[in-house]
Amino acid sequence: MRKPRIEGLRPSRLSATVLAAAVGMGSxxxxxxxxxxxxxxxxxxxxxxxxxxxxxxxxxxxxxxxxxxxxxxxxxxxxxxxxxxxxxxxxxxxxxxxxxxxxxxxxxxxxxxxxxxxxxxxxxxxxxxxxxxxxxxxLAIGMLYRVLTLRHRYxxxxxxxxxxxxxxxxxxxxxxxxxxxxxxxxxxxxxxxxxxxxxxxxxxxxxxxxxxxxxxxxxxxxxxxxxxxxxxxxxxxxxxxxxxxxxxxxxxxxxxxxxxxxxxxxxxxxxxxxxxxxxxEDKRTAQLTEANFVTVTLLPTTAHPGGDLAAFNAPSWLANYSGAPPWCAPPSLQDSAAYQRFTKGLSHQRILRYFADHPTRLLPVLDRAAAYFYVPRPTATLCSARPGGKQVMVLPHLANYTDNGHTKRGVLDTxxxxxxxxxxxxxxxxxxxxxxxxxxxxxxxxxxxxxxxxxxxxxxxxxxxxxxxxxxxxxxxxxxxxxxxxxxxxxxxxxxxxxxxxxxxxxxxxxxxxxxRAEDAGIPQPVPAEAEQPAL
Structure with missing residues (x-):
């Protein structure tokens, strides 16, 4: 079986490389x-x-x-x-x-x-x-055009x-x-x-x-x-x-x-x-991200956050910040000995062991993360006080436009x-x-x-x-x-x-x-050039 040539798939006398360069530059x-x-x-x-x-x-x-x-x-x-x-x-x-x-x-x-x-x-x-x-x-799209083994239109x-x-x-x-x-x-x-x-x-x-x-x-x-x-x-x-x-x-x-x-x-x-x-990444930053996961992602997926906090040896006051990062809490609580013990005991291995012991908690966490998949616009993470003094997490979108004197704050590109x-x-x-x-x-x-x-x-x-x-x-x-x-x-x-x-x-x-249609009309069927290669 003869080896197909990319040039056989192009619509003109221009080389495939020239066509790929045109596609790349146009893109x-x-x-x-x-x-x-x-x-x-x-x-x-x-x-x-x-x-x-x-x-x-x-x-x-x-x-x-x-x-x-x-x-x-x-x-x-x-x-x-x-x-x-x-x-x-x-x-x-x-x-x-x-x-x-x-x-x-x-x-x-x-x-x-x-x-x-x-x-x-x-x-x-x-x-x-x-x-x-x-x-x-x-350049990547132009290279994609060049390496594809399809007809020009496709x-x-x-x-x-x-x-x-x-x-x-x-x-x-x-x-x-x-x-x-x-x-x-x-x-x-x-x-x-x-x-x-x-x-x-x-x-x-x-x-x-x-x-x-x-x-x-x-x-x-x-x-x-x-x-x-x-x-x-x-x-x-x-x-x-x-x-x-x-x-x-x-x-x-x-x-x-x-x-x-x-x-x-x-x-x-x-x-x-x-x-x-x-x-x-230093250990302190890693511990902060793991603490964020516990309070922002894990706690909101249960009706009894006390059990999760006990599993991680966390202070009970973190239940008040369910759905919000722990840095929403006052500095006095973040500096407490109980909170410091909690963060120092966190690791990816400990989180994995938690899900091994509580497999039913895995799907709710995945559902919560999947909710962000359908709203992919980037946001900032802020803490806002609600009536009663409770701090909650708010997620304002990051703007897409510059300030030219007439643009409102936070305008998104649509x-x-x-x-x-x-x-x-x-x-x-x-x-x-x-x-x-x-x-x-x-x-x-x-x-x-x-x-x-x-x-x-x-x-x-x-x-x-x-x-x-x-x-x-x-x-x-x-x-x-x-x-x-x-x-x-x-x-x-x-x-x-x-x-x-x-x-x-x-x-x-x-x-x-x-x-x-060719079979119905009795027309001989030549093998398309891109079909002459074995499928992967």
């Missing part, structure tokens, strides 16, 4: 128009962004008597002398001593260079960072679907923000390209797939702490393909090990890099939000609905396995579902606050699953319809 331009026309949009800071931006020694300079930081997007950052990640203040707010380590810092440095090239005001302009992100995403359809997902306000608006969610989105797009390369028939294509998947997987895993569990499905994908290693000195190794040696090296580098970057609006229809649903969101497209692609349209579709779908599930679990049990923002990658992965599954089913159904 980048459309994303820039989405971000900056008619005026810039982004995601406002929740006073947490400085833990990432401090790596450049910059801080946002707000004039006196300006509104709260979360009410508007500020894109100009100035360099401050003696401003480091361990010695900084933001107004009167003392920030955590441990900064965020993230691959997003690389994007910020690229934005710093572009700020100088474009002569934008300030030391770092987040609009320049937004341009860098659009170019990176456009490759365009899939790239347009991916572009439509990325352009949603809960994804692309992070490009102009002090957060690292956009790095997760960029990394996952390149991982998808790498997986499709890994599914290729040639050794050269699979080696390229290992390289792209390994580098982009490291970028993805180090973007946020919640992304680290995604290393497991990434490792499985890297170890799956057999790539012959023609090195004489390795002839003594087992054949199967030798064929997967390149993938094994990539997995080791991925794991070492991810743990080196993500393992910097111009293009297909994913946000679709999930909004499911608001209030629980874990059962979320499982259906994952299982329905998986079942659709599984049903087409005998007539696979896209080589590697099953591997891509499996990886995306694994990333969505692992990142959802990490976000559900990691902190308890800012959960909607932490679930952004899980939402993005789920949306991509539906995009790939829809195009796969459309191509298979179109092919079946054409063959049926």
């Amino acid at each position: 980048a331009v459309l994303l820039m128009l989405r971000l900056f026309v008619p005026r810039p949009v982004g995601v406002a800071d929740n006073y947490d962004g400085v833990r990432l931006m401090c790596h450049l020694g910059v801080d946002v300079r707000m004039p006196k008597n300006t509104p709260r930081l979360r009410d508007y997007v500020y894109y100009r950052y100035d360099h401050l002398a003696h401003f480091t990640c361990h010695k900084h203040m933001l107004g009167s707010i003392r920030l955590p001593d441990v900064p965020y380590q993230s691959s997003q810092v690389l994007v910020l440095y690229a934005g710093r260079l572009l700020t100088r090239v474009l002569r934008l005001p300030g030391y770092l302009d987040l609009r320049a960072v937004g341009v860098v992100c659009c170019l990176l995403i456009g 490759r365009l359809l899939l790239c347009a679907a991916v572009l439509g997902v990325v352009a949603d306000t809960v994804f692309i608006d992070y490009a102009v923000s002090p957060f690292s969610e956009i790095a997760s989105i960029i990394g996952l797009l390149y991982v998808v390209v790498g997986v499709l390369l890994l599914a290729g028939p040639s050794r050269r294509r699979r080696l390229a797939g290992i390289a792209v998947t390994g580098v982009s997987g490291l970028f993805l895993a180090t973007a946020k702490t919640q992304n680290v569990p995604a290393m497991l499905p990434l490792a499985l994908v890297l170890l799956a393909p057999a790539v012959p290693v023609p090195v004489a000195r390795l002839r003594g190794l087992d054949l199967r090990l030798r064929q997967r040696l390149t993938g094994l090296v990539a997995v080791v580098v991925l794991a070492a890099g991810a743990f080196a970057v993500s393992g910097n 111009r293009w939000a297909p994913v946000t609006d679709a999930l909004g229809l499911l608001r209030g649903a629980g874990m059962g609905t979320l499982l259906l969101l994952w299982l329905v497209p998986a079942a659709a692609v599984f049903a087409t396995r005998r007539h696979r349209a896209l080589r590697g579709a099953g591997a891509v779908l499996g990886l995306l579902l694994a990333v969505a599930a692992t990142q959802f679990g990490a976000s559900a049990f990691a902190d308890g606050i800012d959960t909607a923002k932490h679930l952004d990658l899980a939402v993005f992965s789920t949306a991509l699953v539906w995009a790939f599954a829809a195009v796969e089913v459309i191509v298979v159904l179109a092919r079946r319809t054409w063959r049926r």
Whole structure:
């Protein structure tokens, strides 16, 4: 059987590389128009962004008597002398001593260079960072077009679907923000390209797939702490393909090990890099996040919070702050010996042991976390006093627009939000609905396995579902606050699953319809070029 050529699937004499470059550049331009026309949009800071931006020694300079930081997007950052990640203040707010380590810092440095090239005001302009992100995403979509083994019209359809997902306000608006969610989105797009390369028939294509998947997987895993569990499905994908290693000195190794040696090296580098970057959180911050989980997520799911508090050796007064972080309590209570013993005794292992002893509590916690999945807009976490003096948690949305003198506080971007609006229809649903969101497209692609349209579709779908599930679990049990923002990658992965599954089913159904009509008309049926490859 002859090897199919990508050029055989293109609609003109232009090379596939030229067409891919056109698709990529067009995607980048459309994303820039989405971000900056008619005026810039982004995601406002929740006073947490400085833990990432401090790596450049910059801080946002707000004039006196300006509104709260979360009410508007500020894109100009100035360099401050003696401003480091361990010695900084933001107004009167003392920030955590441990900064965020993230691959997003690389994007910020690229934005710093572009700020100088474009002569934008300030030391770092987040609009320049937004341009860098659009170019990176456009390149990923162009590469996706190039590696797909579908006819031109279907490759365009899939790239347009991916572009439509990325352009949603809960994804692309992070490009102009002090957060690292956009790095997760960029990394996952390149991982998808790498997986499709890994599914290729040639050794050269699979080696390229290992390289792209390994580098982009490291970028993805180090973007946020919640992304680290995604290393497991990434490792499985890297170890799956057999790539012959023609090195004489390795002839003594087992054949199967030798064929997967390149993938094994990539997995080791991925794991070492991810743990080196993500393992910097100090014990005090880890204990605070675990305490947040107990009060914000666990206590509201039971009618008898006293039992949960006793299981964690926690002070009884925490029951008054069910559904709110413990730092809503007065300092005198937080400094008490009972509270200090409670936090020092917390760990991820202890939380796991609790659920092993109380398995019936797992589903209510997952239901509570899933509720944030259907409202993915990022929020700030605040404490507000209610009648009677009780402190409760409130979650105002982070604004998407800058302050131009006429914009109201906290205005949200609603111009293009297909994913946000679709999930909004499911608001209030629980874990059962979320499982259906994952299982329905998986079942659709599984049903087409005998007539696979896209080589590697099953591997891509499996990886995306694994990333969505692992990142959802990490976000559900990691902190308890800012959960909607932490679930952004899980939402993005789920949306991509539906995009790939829809195009796969459309191509298979179109092919079946054409063959049926050809049989009725007695027309010989040539084998489509993309069908000449064996399905993965």
